[in-house]
Amino acid sequence: MxxxxxxxxxxxxxxxxxxxxxxxxxxxxxxxxxxxxxxxxxxxxxxxxxxxxxxxxxxxxxxxxxxxxxxxxxxxxxxxxxxxxxxxxxxxxxxxxxxxxxxxxxxxxxxxxxxxxxxxxxxxxxxxxxxxxxxxxxxxxxxxxxxxxxxxxxxxxxxxxxxxxxxxxxxxxxxxxxxxxxxxxxxxxxxxxxxxxxxxxxxxxxxxxxxxxxxxxxxxxxxxxxxxxxxxxxxxxxxxxxxxxxxxxxxxxxxxxxxxxxxxxxxxxxxxxxxxxxxxxxxxxxxxxxxxxxxxxxxxxxxxxxxxxxxxxxxxxxxxxxxxxxxxxxxxxxxxxxxxxxxxxxxxxxxxxxxxxxxxxxxxxxxxxxxxxxxxxxxxxxxxxxxxxxxxxxxxxxDGTRVVADRQVTERLNKLTESDFTRSPARAIRREAQHEALGLPQLPTTTIGSFPQTGEVRSVRAKLRRGEISQDEYDRFIAGQIDEVIEHQEQIGLDVLVHGEFERNDMVEYFGQHLNGFLFTRNAWVQSYGTRCVKPPIVWGDVSRAEPITVRWSKYAQSRTKHVVKGMLTGPVTILNWSWPREDVSHEVQTRQLALAIRDEVLDLEAAGIKVIQIDEAALREKLPLRRTDWHKKYLDWAVPAFRLVHSGVKPTTQIHTHMCYSEFNDIIKDIDDMDADVISFEASRGDLVVLDAIQEARFETEVGPGVYDIHSPRIPGTQELVERIHAILRKADPDRVWINPDCGLKTRGNDETWPSLEHMVEATRQVRGELSSSSQV
Missing domain, CATH: 3.20.20.210 (TIM Barrel)
Incomplete structure (x- = not known):
C-alpha cells in the first residue's frame, strides 16, 4: 500500500x-x-x-x-x-x-x-x-x-x-x-x-x-x-x-x-x-x-x-x-x-x-x-x-567531498584563548572614558543605521550589476547619497549620525559578498513579514574575510561631518541565523569563523577613526532553543562569547553598540548584558515597553535605546506622541543611560515618512531634555 x-x-x-x-x-x-x-x-x-x-x-x-x-x-x-x-x-x-x-x-x-x-x-x-x-x-x-x-x-x-x-x-x-x-x-x-x-x-x-x-x-x-x-x-x-x-x-x-x-x-x-x-x-x-x-x-x-x-x-x-x-x-x-x-x-x-x-x-x-x-x-x-x-x-x-577545509581558518580558531573573549577595562570605567571622548548630550539621538533605499538607489545598483555604468560612476552616486543624508541628519539635529548604507543590498547578503565561503542566489526570496522578503546567502564552506567591507564608506562619511558617525556592521550570530547555514559543521564553529571575520572589520574601523561601532545582533534571540534546559549548553554558551570575540580588542574609548528587534528579550536579559556592549537599541514600540521592566529588575548595565516609534508602519508619529513615549521610557529607565532612536533600520520606509518622523523624534527629545534640565535646577 x-x-x-x-x-x-x-x-x-x-x-x-x-x-x-x-x-x-x-x-x-x-x-x-x-x-x-x-x-x-x-x-x-x-x-x-x-x-x-x-x-x-x-x-x-x-x-x-x-x-x-x-x-x-x-x-x-x-x-x-x-x-x-x-x-x-x-x-x-x-x-x-x-x-x-x-x-x-x-x-x-x-x-x-x-x-x-x-x-x-x-x-x-x-x-x-x-x-x-x-x-x-x-x-x-x-x-x-x-x-x-x-x-x-x-x-x-x-x-x-x-x-x-x-x-x-x-x-x-x-x-x-x-x-x-x-x-x-x-x-x-x-x-x-x-x-x-x-x-x-x-x-x-x-x-x-x-x-x-x-x-x-x-x-x-x-x-x-x-x-x-x-x-x-x-x-x-x-x-x-x-x-x-x-x-x-x-x-x-x-x-x-x-x-x-x-x-x-x-x-x-x-x-x-x-x-x-x-x-x-x-x-x-x-x-x-x-x-x-x-x-x-x-x-x-x-x-x-x-x-x-x-x-x-x-x-x-x-x-x-x-x-x-x-x-x-x-x-x-x-x-x-x-x-x-x-x-x-x-x-x-x-x-x-x-x-x-x-x-x-x-x-x-x-x-x-x-x-x-x-x-x-x-x-x-x-x-x-x-x-x-x-x-x-x-x-x-x-560522500564527504563537497568542501575542503580552510587550514588558515582552522589554525586561527585553534589559537583562540579566554582573553580573546574578554574586553577590558570594565564597562563602568569604559562608560566614563566614552562620555568624555564623545561629548554627547543627555538622551542622545540616533538611528539604527539604514536610510530609505529609494527606487533611484535600487535602479543605480541594478545598472552597475548589468554593466550599464562603471564602478566609478556608481561610487560617485553613493558618495552623493551619503553627502545628502549626512547633511540632512545635521539639519534636523541628530547627535550620532549614520552613513545610510546605500551601498548595501541587505544587511547580511552585503557582508557575505565580502567573505570567503558564501554563495548567492538570484531569486531565492523568503517572506519575513507582511510583504517584506529576504534573500539569505548560503554558507558553502569555511568563512573568512576576503577584504575590508565597510571601512571605505564609513571613513568617507566621517570625513564629511564633525558629528560622530557610527560604523555599521552585522554580527556573526545574525549573519549565520539569516543565512542558510551548513549542515556538515556545527553552528558554533560557523559562528566563530564569522566572529573572527567581523572582528577584523571592527579593528579596521577603529583604526580609520570611527569612534562608535554598531554590531547588529538582531537575530540573537531568534535561534534560542525552545526548551529552556537547552538555552545555554546548546546556544547561549557559544553565541554570547562569539559577540564578545568580535569587539574585545577595541580601545576603552570606542563605544560598541548592538541592536536587536522583534523578539521576546525579557527572559535572556542577563545574557544580553553579558555580551558586554556599551549600548543596545531594541524594538519596543509594539511591545508596550515591558522589556524595560526586566531590564530594571536585572540591574542591566548596558545603556539602552528602546525604539520610540515603529518603522514597520507607514504612519508618522507626532511630536507629542513621542514626548509621551519618552516619558514612559524614563519612568522605567535612568535618563543618563537612555538613547532615543526608532525601532529598527529605515531601509524599507520612504523619505516622505522617514524625515518627518525623525524631526518629530528630535524635537520631542529636545522638549524632554528641557524638562529634565528645569527639574534638576529646582
Missing amino acids: PTLTSVSGFPRIGRDRELKKSIEAYWKGKTGLAEVRAVGKALRAEHWRIQKDAGIDLIPSNDFSYYDQMLDTAILLGAVPQRYKRLAFADDEDTLFAMGRGYQGVQGDVTALPMKKWFTTNYHYLVPEISADTHIQLNSTKPFDEFNEAKALGILTKPVLIGPYTFLKLARNPQAEELEIDRGLINEVASVYAEVLGRFSELGAQWVQFDEPYLALDKEDGDVELFKSLYSIVLRARNRYSEGSAAVKVLLNTYFGHVADIYETLKLLGFDGIGMDFVEGRDENLAALKEYGVSEDTTIFAGVVSGRNIWRNDYADSLGVIDAIRTVTDRVAVGTASSLLHVPFSTQGEDGLNPTVLRHFAFAVEKLTEVKEIASLATATEEDRRGSRELAANQSLF
Missing part, C-alpha cells in the same frame, strides 16, 4: 514575489483590491497544482495569507480590537492591513498590532490582542472559501489552521501581557474550532490540520490541562459530526522541536494523525513513540523533510527514521517537518550557480519531490532500495 504524503504548508509570495508586488502596488494606490484578489487566487491555484503534479496526497489550503496566518486566525475568531473596527473599512482586507501595519488617513489613526518572531524562524507574526470585551465567534469564511476554491479545481485539500492552544499561548492582553485564560475563554475558542470542523465536515474535507508548534516548548503549570480542555471540546465535535468512514479526520501537527513531554496525552486524546518533527526533535520524538506506542487508529505524520533549510535531504537518514517508527506502528505518512513557508520557491532559474553546486539544494518545489521519493522508498524492499537510482543519486551528495 502506498505511503501517504503530506505537506504542512507552502510559500505564498509566489515564484517571482507576485503577491508582494501586487499588495504594495495597492498600498501605493496604483491598483485596486480586485487586482490583489486576482493575484492571490492565481497563486493559490498554481501552488495547489504544483503539489498535485508532484504526487502529494494531502495538499494544504488556508496556508495562504495576504499578511500573516496568526493575524488571519485572530480575525477568524473575531479577535479584532475596537480601534480597528472603528475605522469602518468597507473591505476586510483593509482592516487586516491596518492591524498588520497601522493606518493613518481619513478613516483614523491607529498603530499596528505587536509583531514577534515565529518561534525560531526569521518569520514575524502579528500578536493577537484579546481584551475583556473581545467576543470570540466565527468571524470569517476564508478557510472555507479557499477549500471550495481548490475543490472547484478538482483538488481536495487539507485545510490548515493555527491551533487553539498555540493561538491562546501567543495572544496577549491590551497591555502586551500574557492572557489570563479562564474557562469562558477556553469554551469560546474551542467552540469556534469545533464549528470549523463541522463546516469542513459538511464541505467534504477528509483531513483538517491544526498546527500546534507551541507544544514544542516547555510546559508551564496548567498548560497540559489547557490543551486537554481545548481539544476535548474540539474532538467531541469531530465525533459528533462523524458519519462512519466519511468522518473528517483531525491532524494535530507539531514542529520546531519534540513533544515527548506531552506525547502520552496526545496519544490518549485520540487524534487521527499526529505530525511530529523528526528533523529538529528526532531522538526525543522517537523515544516517546517507543515508550508510549501509537493508538490503533492514529497515523504518525513523520516530518523528515526540513522546512527550515535548503540542503538536499539525506534519504538514508530519513528512511532510517521511518523504519524506526515502523517498529512501533505501520500507520506512517511522510511529510515536511514544518511549513515550506520558510524556504524559497524553487531552484529553477538559479543559473548563476554551477549545476554541480545547485544539485545540493532543494527549495519548496524540490522538497515536494523529496517527500514523494522518500515515501516510495519507505515501502520498498531492501533489494529495491539497493537498486534505486533515486537513492544512489541522493547518496552521492553525501
Whole structure:
C-alpha cells in the first residue's frame, strides 16, 4: 500500500514575489483590491497544482495569507480590537492591513498590532490582542472559501489552521501581557474550532490540520490541562459530526522541536494523525513513540523533510527514521517537518550557480519531490532500495567531498584563548572614558543605521550589476547619497549620525559578498513579514574575510561631518541565523569563523577613526532553543562569547553598540548584558515597553535605546506622541543611560515618512531634555 504524503504548508509570495508586488502596488494606490484578489487566487491555484503534479496526497489550503496566518486566525475568531473596527473599512482586507501595519488617513489613526518572531524562524507574526470585551465567534469564511476554491479545481485539500492552544499561548492582553485564560475563554475558542470542523465536515474535507508548534516548548503549570480542555471540546465535535468512514479526520501537527513531554496525552486524546518533527526533535520524538506506542487508529505524520533549510535531504537518514517508527506502528505518512513557508520557491532559474553546486539544494518545489521519493522508498524492499537510482543519486551528495577545509581558518580558531573573549577595562570605567571622548548630550539621538533605499538607489545598483555604468560612476552616486543624508541628519539635529548604507543590498547578503565561503542566489526570496522578503546567502564552506567591507564608506562619511558617525556592521550570530547555514559543521564553529571575520572589520574601523561601532545582533534571540534546559549548553554558551570575540580588542574609548528587534528579550536579559556592549537599541514600540521592566529588575548595565516609534508602519508619529513615549521610557529607565532612536533600520520606509518622523523624534527629545534640565535646577 502506498505511503501517504503530506505537506504542512507552502510559500505564498509566489515564484517571482507576485503577491508582494501586487499588495504594495495597492498600498501605493496604483491598483485596486480586485487586482490583489486576482493575484492571490492565481497563486493559490498554481501552488495547489504544483503539489498535485508532484504526487502529494494531502495538499494544504488556508496556508495562504495576504499578511500573516496568526493575524488571519485572530480575525477568524473575531479577535479584532475596537480601534480597528472603528475605522469602518468597507473591505476586510483593509482592516487586516491596518492591524498588520497601522493606518493613518481619513478613516483614523491607529498603530499596528505587536509583531514577534515565529518561534525560531526569521518569520514575524502579528500578536493577537484579546481584551475583556473581545467576543470570540466565527468571524470569517476564508478557510472555507479557499477549500471550495481548490475543490472547484478538482483538488481536495487539507485545510490548515493555527491551533487553539498555540493561538491562546501567543495572544496577549491590551497591555502586551500574557492572557489570563479562564474557562469562558477556553469554551469560546474551542467552540469556534469545533464549528470549523463541522463546516469542513459538511464541505467534504477528509483531513483538517491544526498546527500546534507551541507544544514544542516547555510546559508551564496548567498548560497540559489547557490543551486537554481545548481539544476535548474540539474532538467531541469531530465525533459528533462523524458519519462512519466519511468522518473528517483531525491532524494535530507539531514542529520546531519534540513533544515527548506531552506525547502520552496526545496519544490518549485520540487524534487521527499526529505530525511530529523528526528533523529538529528526532531522538526525543522517537523515544516517546517507543515508550508510549501509537493508538490503533492514529497515523504518525513523520516530518523528515526540513522546512527550515535548503540542503538536499539525506534519504538514508530519513528512511532510517521511518523504519524506526515502523517498529512501533505501520500507520506512517511522510511529510515536511514544518511549513515550506520558510524556504524559497524553487531552484529553477538559479543559473548563476554551477549545476554541480545547485544539485545540493532543494527549495519548496524540490522538497515536494523529496517527500514523494522518500515515501516510495519507505515501502520498498531492501533489494529495491539497493537498486534505486533515486537513492544512489541522493547518496552521492553525501560522500564527504563537497568542501575542503580552510587550514588558515582552522589554525586561527585553534589559537583562540579566554582573553580573546574578554574586553577590558570594565564597562563602568569604559562608560566614563566614552562620555568624555564623545561629548554627547543627555538622551542622545540616533538611528539604527539604514536610510530609505529609494527606487533611484535600487535602479543605480541594478545598472552597475548589468554593466550599464562603471564602478566609478556608481561610487560617485553613493558618495552623493551619503553627502545628502549626512547633511540632512545635521539639519534636523541628530547627535550620532549614520552613513545610510546605500551601498548595501541587505544587511547580511552585503557582508557575505565580502567573505570567503558564501554563495548567492538570484531569486531565492523568503517572506519575513507582511510583504517584506529576504534573500539569505548560503554558507558553502569555511568563512573568512576576503577584504575590508565597510571601512571605505564609513571613513568617507566621517570625513564629511564633525558629528560622530557610527560604523555599521552585522554580527556573526545574525549573519549565520539569516543565512542558510551548513549542515556538515556545527553552528558554533560557523559562528566563530564569522566572529573572527567581523572582528577584523571592527579593528579596521577603529583604526580609520570611527569612534562608535554598531554590531547588529538582531537575530540573537531568534535561534534560542525552545526548551529552556537547552538555552545555554546548546546556544547561549557559544553565541554570547562569539559577540564578545568580535569587539574585545577595541580601545576603552570606542563605544560598541548592538541592536536587536522583534523578539521576546525579557527572559535572556542577563545574557544580553553579558555580551558586554556599551549600548543596545531594541524594538519596543509594539511591545508596550515591558522589556524595560526586566531590564530594571536585572540591574542591566548596558545603556539602552528602546525604539520610540515603529518603522514597520507607514504612519508618522507626532511630536507629542513621542514626548509621551519618552516619558514612559524614563519612568522605567535612568535618563543618563537612555538613547532615543526608532525601532529598527529605515531601509524599507520612504523619505516622505522617514524625515518627518525623525524631526518629530528630535524635537520631542529636545522638549524632554528641557524638562529634565528645569527639574534638576529646582
